[in-house]
Amino acid sequence: MDKTSYDAIVVGGGLAGLMAAHEIAVSGYKVAVISKVFPTRSHSSSAEGGIAAYIQGNSDPNDDPQYMTYDTVKGGDYLVDQDAAELLSMKSGEIVRIMESWGTLFNRQPDGRVAVRYFGGQTYPRTRFVGDKTGMALLHALFQRVSGLNIDFYNEWFALDLIRNDKKIVGLVAMEMKSMEPTFFKTKAVVMATGGMGMLYAHSTNAYINTGDGYGMALRAGAALKDPEFVQFHPTALYPSDILISEAARGEGAILKNNKGERFMTKYAPKKLDLAPRDIVSRSIITEVKEGRGFPGGYVGLDLTHLGEEYIKERLALAYEAALNFAGVDATKEPIPVRPAQHYYMGGIDVDITGTNYDLIGLFAAGEAACVSVHGANRLGSNSLLETLVFGRETGKTVVKFLSSANESSESLDKEAEKIVDEAYSFTKSESGVHFGVVLNKLRETMWENIGIFRDENGMKTGLSEIIKLREMAKNMYVTDKSKTYNTEFFNALELRNMLDLALVIANAAINRTESRGAHYRTDYPERDDKNWLKHTIAYLRGNTVEIGYKPVKITKWQPEARVY
Amino acid sequence: MSEKEQEIVVKIKRFSQDKGNYWQEYKVNVDRFTQMTEVLRRIKTEQDPSLSYRASCHMAVCGSCGMKINGEPRLACKTLALDIVKKYNSNVITLEPMDYFQPIKDLVVDLDDFYDRMFKVKPRLYPDKEVLEGKAEQRLKPEDQRELWKFEQCIWCGLCVSGCPSVRNDPEFLGPAAHAKGYRFLADPRDTIYEERLKILIDSSWRCTYCYQCFNVCPRDVEPVTTIKKTRAHTRFLKDRSAVAEIGEKHIEAIEESIKDSGMIKEAEVYLKTYGVIASLTDLIYAFQNGKLKYAFVKEMKVKNMDQIRKIMGD
Numbered sequence: 001m002d003k004t005s006y007d008a009i010v011v012g013g014g015l016a017g018l019m020a021a022h023e024i025a026v027s028g029y030k031v032a033v034i035s036k037v038f039p040t041r042s043h044s045s046s047a048e049g050g051i052a053a054y055i056q057g058n059s060d061p062n063d064d065p066q067y068m069t070y071d072t073v074k075g076g077d078y079l080v081d082q083d084a085a086e087l088l089s090m091k092s093g094e095i096v097r098i099m100e101s102w103g104t105l106f107n108r109q110p111d112g113r114v115a116v117r118y119f120g121g122q123t124y125p126r127t128r129f130v131g132d133k134t135g136m137a138l139l140h141a142l143f144q145r146v147s148g149l150n151i152d153f154y155n156e157w158f159a160l161d162l163i164r165n166d167k168k169i170v171g172l173v174a175m176e177m178k179s180m181e182p183t184f185f186k187t188k189a190v191v192m193a194t195g196g197m198g199m200l201y202a203h204s205t206n207a208y209i210n211t212g213d214g215y216g217m218a219l220r221a222g223a224a225l226k227d228p229e230f231v232q233f234h235p236t237a238l239y240p241s242d243i244l245i246s247e248a249a250r251g252e253g254a255i256l257k258n259n260k261g262e263r264f265m266t267k268y269a270p271k272k273l274d275l276a277p278r279d280i281v282s283r284s285i286i287t288e289v290k291e292g293r294g295f296p297g298g299y300v301g302l303d304l305t306h307l308g309e310e311y312i313k314e315r316l317a318l319a320y321e322a323a324l325n326f327a328g329v330d331a332t333k334e335p336i337p338v339r340p341a342q343h344y345y346m347g348g349i350d351v352d353i354t355g356t357n358y359d360l361i362g363l364f365a366a367g368e369a370a371c372v373s374v375h376g377a378n379r380l381g382s383n384s385l386l387e388t389l390v391f392g393r394e395t396g397k398t399v400v401k402f403l404s405s406a407n408e409s410s411e412s413l414d415k416e417a418e419k420i421v422d423e424a425y426s427f428t429k430s431e432s433g434v435h436f437g438v439v440l441n442k443l444r445e446t447m448w449e450n451i452g453i454f455r456d457e458n459g460m461k462t463g464l465s466e467i468i469k470l471r472e473m474a475k476n477m478y479v480t481d482k483s484k485t486y487n488t489e490f491f492n493a494l495e496l497r498n499m500l501d502l503a504l505v506i507a508n509a510a511i512n513r514t515e516s517r518g519a520h521y522r523t524d525y526p527e528r529d530d531k532n533w534l535k536h537t538i539a540y541l542r543g544n545t546v547e548i549g550y551k552p553v554k555i556t557k558w559q560p561e562a563r564v565y
Numbered sequence: 566m567s568e569k570e571q572e573i574v575v576k577i578k579r580f581s582q583d584k585g586n587y588w589q590e591y592k593v594n595v596d597r598f599t600q601m602t603e604v605l606r607r608i609k610t611e612q613d614p615s616l617s618y619r620a621s622c623h624m625a626v627c628g629s630c631g632m633k634i635n636g637e638p639r640l641a642c643k644t645l646a647l648d649i650v651k652k653y654n655s656n657v658i659t660l661e662p663m664d665y666f667q668p669i670k671d672l673v674v675d676l677d678d679f680y681d682r683m684f685k686v687k688p689r690l691y692p693d694k695e696v697l698e699g700k701a702e703q704r705l706k707p708e709d710q711r712e713l714w715k716f717e718q719c720i721w722c723g724l725c726v727s728g729c730p731s732v733r734n735d736p737e738f739l740g741p742a743a744h745a746k747g748y749r750f751l752a753d754p755r756d757t758i759y760e761e762r763l764k765i766l767i768d769s770s771w772r773c774t775y776c777y778q779c780f781n782v783c784p785r786d787v788e789p790v791t792t793i794k795k796t797r798a799h800t801r802f803l804k805d806r807s808a809v810a811e812i813g814e815k816h817i818e819a820i821e822e823s824i825k826d827s828g829m830i831k832e833a834e835v836y837l838k839t840y841g842v843i844a845s846l847t848d849l850i851y852a853f854q855n856g857k858l859k860y861a862f863v864k865e866m867k868v869k870n871m872d873q874i875r876k877i878m879g880d
C-alpha cells in the first residue's frame with residue numbers, strides 16, 4: 001500500500017474543512033484535504049438563505065452579539081452550550097469581513113457595504129447573503145482562495161477509516177476513486193469535516209453524498225457522538241426531489257392546503273397558522289397525509305396563486321423557479337407540491353469550542369460533522385454556514401497549536417492499514433446476496449417511519465430491531481461491479497456501512513431520551529423535561545452495542561424558559 | 566395535480582476499461598416531477614448497482630451531473646424526464662458522457678483538463694494588502710456586485726468546455742469557463758493584478774469563434790462568450806501584443822468595415838477577412854458538426870441599433 005505523511009489531514013472539502021485547512025496551511029504546516037467529491041460539489045454549495053452575522057457599525061444600532069447569542073440559545077431549546085453560542089456571535093462579523101476580503105460577492109447596500117436581511121428567530125435582522133445562493137458563493141470564494149495556497153488536494157478520494165495507536169490518532173486510510181488504490185496517510189492530526197447525513201432518511205433536502213461517513217469513522221475509532229438523537233426536519237421540501245422551498249414563501253403569505261383545498265394549519269396552530277415553527281408545521285403536514293388528506297405520493301400543496309403572478313415572480317423568484325425547473329409546476333397557476341424532509345443534523349462528533357475531541361488525541365471536528373453544540377436541539381436558519389466558518393477557523397487554529405508540540409508516532413502500523421482495506425472489502429466480498437440498494441432503501445424508510453418527525457417508544461423499538469437486522473444483512477453485501485476504476489457501487493456500500501452504524505446510535509439515543517425538546521418530539525413524552533434532561537447525550541458504539549452517558553449543558557447567562565414565539 | 570406514471574426507456578452509453586463502450590437499456594416509471602438524476606438513482610439502487618455517474622446537490626448548484634441527454638449537453642438534475650419525452654416525442658432517452666473529456670467509467674469523465682484551465686486564470690481575488698490584514702475595508706457598488714455575480718456563478722460543470730469547438734481546435738485557447746472566471750476578476754475593482762490577468766487572458770480571448778455554444782448550454786446563464794467579448798475590449802490596454810491579438814485588431818477593423826459598408830455584421834465575411842480561408846473552413850466544419858451554423862445566419866440581420874453594436878464591440 002502507498003504511504004504518505006502530513007502534519008494534518010482534513011477530511012472534507014466543504015466550508016468547514018477548507019477553512020480549517022486554510023488556517024493550518026498559512027501557519028506553514030503540511031496539510032492535505034481529502035474529499036470524496038471535487039470541493040465545490042460539497043453540500044455547502046446548496047445553502048440558500050444566508051449567513052448570520054453581527055457586524056459592528058453595519059448592523060441594527062440596537063443589536064448586540066448578546067441578543068444573537070440569546071436567539072441561538074432559545075432557538076436550540078436550551079440544549080445549546082452557551083459559551084459556544086457566545087463565541088459564534090462574537091466572531092460572526094469578523095468571519096464575514098474575511099470572506100468579503102477574499103472576494104465573496106455579498107449583496108450590497110447603496111453605500112457599498114454588505115447588505116443584511118431578516119431571518120426567522122432573529123430579534124434584529126442579521127442575515128448576510130448572496131442572492132439565493134449564499135452557500136455556493138462562499139464555497140467558491142473559499143475554495144478559490146485556498147487553491148492558491150500550499151495545500152495538497154486529494155479530490156475524489158474516499159476516506160475509509162481512522163488509524164489509532166491506543167488513544168492517539170496516527171493516520172487514516174483513503175482510496176483514490178479513479179484507480180481504487182488505497183493509501184495510508186500518516187498524520188498527527190485529523191480534522192473531520194465530512195458534513196451531514198441526510199441520506200439516512202427517505203426524504204431529505206441534502207445532497208446525495210451526505211451519508212454521514214465522518215460519524216461512522218469516528219464511532220468505529222472509539223470517539224463519541226454528542227446529542228445524536230437531534231435531527232431537524234424542514235416542513236416545505238419540493239415533492240418529489242426534496243429541494244428546499246425556503247420559509248420565505250410562507251413569510252410572504254403562501255398557504256398550506258390539503259387535498260380538499262382546506263387550509264389545515266387553522267387546526268394545528270390557530271394563531272401562527274402557516275408560520276408556526278418548523279417542527280410544528282412538519283408534524284401537521286405528516287398528520288394530514290397519514291389521515292388521508294394528502295395527495296397521492298404523500299404531499300400537500302403550498303398555494304401562492306392568490307399572491308398574483310407579478311408579486312410571486314418578484315418576491316419569491318427562487319420558489320417559483322425551483323417549482324418550475326424541478327417539479328414542472330407553475331406556481332402562479334397551481335400549488336407547489338411540498339412535504340417535510342430531513343434537513344440538518346444537530347448531533348455530531350463530540351468536540352468543545354476549540355474543535356477538540358477528548359476521546360482520541362489528535363482528533364478534531366468542525367462543521368455539520370461536529371457537535372460543538374451551538375445549535376442544541378434545533379438549529380436557527382443561517383447559523384450553520386456561520387458555524388462552518390467560525391469553528392472551521394477555530395479548529396484550524398487549535399490544530400496549529402496542537403502540532404507545535406505533537407510528535408509523529410514511530411510505531412509501524414502498516415498492518416492496521418491493511419486490515420482496514422481488507423475489512424472494507426470483506427464487507428462486500430460475497431459472490432451473491434443483497435446489493436447495497438436493497439438495504440439502503442429499507443434503512444431510509446425505517447428511519448423516516450420510525451425515528452423521524454413523530455417518535456414514540458414502540459415505533460422506535462420496531463425501527464431499532466429493523467436497523468439491527470439490516471446491519472446483519474449488510475455483512476453479506478454483494479458488490480456486482482468488479483471494475484477497478486471508479487467503482488461507485490463499492491463506495492456506496494461503504495457509505496451504507498457508515499449509515500448503518502450511525503442509525504444504530506441515533507435509534508438508541510432517541511429511545512433513551514424520554515422527553516420532547518426541539519426537533520426530538522415524542523408523542524409518549526410530549527413535554528420538555530429540564531429536571532431530568534437538560535443534558536447532552538454522549539454515545540459510543542462498541543461493536544453492536546451503544547453506550548450512553550451524559551454531559552452537562554454549559555450555561556453562562558441564560559436560564560431555561562418556555563420556548564414560545 | 567395528476568400523478569400519472571409513464572414508462573420510459575433509458576439507453577445509457579456505458580464504458581469500462583475491461584468492457585470498452587457499450588449501450589445498455591433500462592425501463593423506469595416516472596411521473597411529471599421526475600428529474601433525470603432521480604432516474605439514475607433509481608436505476609442504481611433498484612436495478613443495476615454497477616452503473617457509475619456523478620450527482621450531488623440535485624438542485625443545479627454543484628455542477629456534478631453534466632452529461633449528454635438525447636445528444637444535448639445538460640445537467641441531469643435540471644432535466645425532467647417527461648420534458649425530454651415531450652420535446653423529442655419519444656419515450657426513449659439516451660444518456661452519454663460529456664464530449665471532449667476522457668471517459669473514466671460510464672457517465673463519469675476525467676475533468677483534470679477542465680480544472681487545469683480554471684486554475685490557469687488565477688481564480689481568486691488579490692485584494693489590497695491592507696484589506697487582507699483587516700486594516701482597511703473594501704466596498705463594492707451594488708451594480709458592480711450584480712455584474713460580477715453573473716460571471717461568478719459558474720459551477721465548474723464543464724458543459725461549455727465539452728461543447729466548445731475552439732477548445733478542441735486550439736491548444737492555446739483557455740476555454741469558455743476559464744474566460745468567464747478570468748473576466749470576473751479582471752473586472753473586479755477590488756483586484757490588484759490587472760496587468761497580469763490581462764496577459765493571461767488577452768491572447769486566448771481572440772481564439773474564440775463566437776459560435777455561442779457555451780452561451781446555449783450553460784445551466785447557470787453565465788454567458789462565457791460575453792466575457793470573452795468584454796475581455797477583448799481590453800486589448801488596447803496591453804503593451805506588447807501577440808500575433809493573435811494583432812489578428813484580433815484586424816477582426817475589429819473588418820467588422821467596422823462591414824458595418825460601414827452594409828449596416829450589417831456579415832459574420833462570415835468578417836471571419837474570412839480576419840482569419841483567412843483555410844482557418845475559416847475548418848471552423849465552419851466544426852460549426853456544422855455542432856449544429857451551430859444557424860447562429861452565423863441569425864446574426865446577419867440589419868442593424869437597428871448601432872449603439873448596441875458598439876457596446877458589443879467593447880467601445
Ligand SMILES: Cc1cc2nc3c(=O)[nH]c(=O)nc-3n(C[C@H](O)[C@H](O)[C@H](O)COP(=O)(O)OP(=O)(O)OC[C@H]3O[C@@H](n4cnc5c(N)ncnc54)[C@H](O)[C@@H]3O)c2cc1C
Pocket residue numbers: 011012013014015016017034035036037039042043044045046047048049050051052134135157158159160193194195196205206207209210213214244343344366367368369381382383384385386388
Ligand atoms: C438545502 C439546504 C439549504 C441550506 N441553507 C442554509 C442557509 O441558508 N444557511 C445556513 O447557515 N445553513 C444552511 N444549510 C446548512 C448548511 O448548508 C450545512 O450545514 C453546511 O454547509 C455544512 O458544511 P460542512 O462544511 O460541514 O460540510 P459539507 O459542505 O457537507 O462538506 C462535507 C465534505 O466532506 C467530504 N466527505 C464526506 N465523507 C467523506 C469521505 N468518506 N471521504 C472523503 N471525503 C468525505 C465531502 O466530499 C465534502 O467535501 C442548508 C442546508 C441545506 C440542506
Ligand code: SF4
Pocket residue numbers: 725728729730731732740741772773774775776777778779780789790793
Ligand atoms: S463562443 Fe467561443 S468560447 Fe463559446 S463555445 Fe464558441 S468558441 Fe467556445
Ligand code: SF4
Pocket residue numbers: 718719720721722723724725726741742745782783784785786787788789
Ligand atoms: S460557464 Fe456554465 S457551462 Fe461552463 S462550466 Fe461554468 S456553469 Fe458550466
Ligand code: FES
Pocket residue numbers: 602619620621622623624625626627628629630631640641642643
Ligand atoms: S446534482 Fe448538482 S448540479 Fe446536478
